[in-house]
Amino acid sequence: MAGVMIVFDFDKTILDCDSDNWVVDGLGFTELFDKLTSAMPWNSAMYIVMGKMHSQGITIDDIADCLRKAPLIPHIASTIKIAHSLGCELRIVSDANVFFIETILKHHGLLDCFSEINTNPSVIDEQGRLRIFPCHVLASSSCISNLDSCPPNMCKGRIIERIKANAEEGNNKRIIYLGDGKGDYCPMLRLKKEYFVMPRKDYPVWELICCDPSKIKAKICEWSVGEELERTLLNLVRLINFVEDHKAGFNDADAVIFTALDCKFQLVALSPQEALALPVCL
Ligand SMILES: [Mg+2]
Numbered sequence: 001m002a003g004v005m006i007v008f009d010f011d012k013t014i015l016d017c018d019s020d021n022w023v024v025d026g027l028g029f030t031e032l033f034d035k036l037t038s039a040m041p042w043n044s045a046m047y048i049v050m051g052k053m054h055s056q057g058i059t060i061d062d063i064a065d066c067l068r069k070a071p072l073i074p075h076i077a078s079t080i081k082i083a084h085s086l087g088c089e090l091r092i093v094s095d096a097n098v099f100f101i102e103t104i105l106k107h108h109g110l111l112d113c114f115s116e117i118n119t120n121p122s123v124i125d126e127q128g129r130l131r132i133f134p135c136h137v138l139a140s141s142s143c144i145s146n147l148d149s150c151p152p153n154m155c156k157g158r159i160i161e162r163i164k165a166n167a168e169e170g171n172n173k174r175i176i177y178l179g180d181g182k183g184d185y186c187p188m189l190r191l192k193k194e195y196f197v198m199p200r201k202d203y204p205v206w207e208l209i210c211c212d213p214s215k216i217k218a219k220i221c222e223w224s225v226g227e228e229l230e231r232t233l234l235n236l237v238r239l240i241n242f243v244e245d246h247k248a249g250f251n252d253a254d255a256v257i258f259t260a261l262d263c264k265f266q267l268v269a270l271s272p273q274e275a276l277a278l279p280v281c282l
């Protein structure tokens with residue numbers, strides 16, 4: 001194994017709110033949106049609300065201005081930049097849409113840190129209306145794990161299967177997956193024991209995991225606020241990189257990583273010589 005691939009959810013994991021709600025509330029369409037979401041899938045309601053905004057004279061620039069004001073999770077911008085500079089490959093898997101995500105990441109100078117954004121496609125038509133389409137449109141694309149927690153337009157588990165294949169081909173990267181929502185449960189279920197999941201504590205994905213934690217094969221490293229996300233993620237990246245760099249000295253690199261995690265990352269503070277002595281006492 002060599003290197004780390006970090007897969008981020010977007011809303012409430014990078015952004016400190018839900019981008020769809022932020023735009024709908026910020027531009028005064030909350031009531032309509034609530035009425036629509038009680039009768040149809042979220043993604044379809046967003047499509048209709050965008051049309052309504054356009055017919056009432058709200059431009060794509062108004063929407064972009066609103067998105068640029070959305071708050072990021074504290075510390076996430078520096079965390080993303082540091083992880084990128086440590087050589088991690090970063091990807092996004094989100095049920096928002098291309099326009100929202102790219103506008104926000106560009107505004108914060110983070111877009112170039114990501115090698116891939118998997119989300120609902122969006123186009124600005126000739127009239128200047130934003131049209132958001134479902135990520136999956138075929139019935140055969142329903143949830144790969146047969147869960148109710150995946151919305152009809154996107155099964156992130158299906159997307160993570162392809163990402164897993166990418167991570168495992170060539171230099172065999174370890175995946176770390178971060179998310180907060182119900183839709184992040186399916187991809188977390190599909191990661192094997194050499195990988196890591198970082199569910200946001202007390203959010204919907206956390207509740208689903210707590211129903212039966214043994215269903216998650218990957219190592220679970222929870223977080224609640226930005227500071228904790230930063231510390232946990234960067235320590236994990238440094239730990240994995242350290243163990244990979246000194247792999248020749250370890251009988252079992254996975255055991256070293258998991259033991260260090262259970263000891264709250266004390267390995268990170270050790271010198272290579274001290275760390276090399278560790279497997280002997282495992
Ligand atoms: Mg989310």
Ligand SMILES: [Zn+2]
Binds near residue numbers: 142146150
């Ligand atoms: Zn699914």
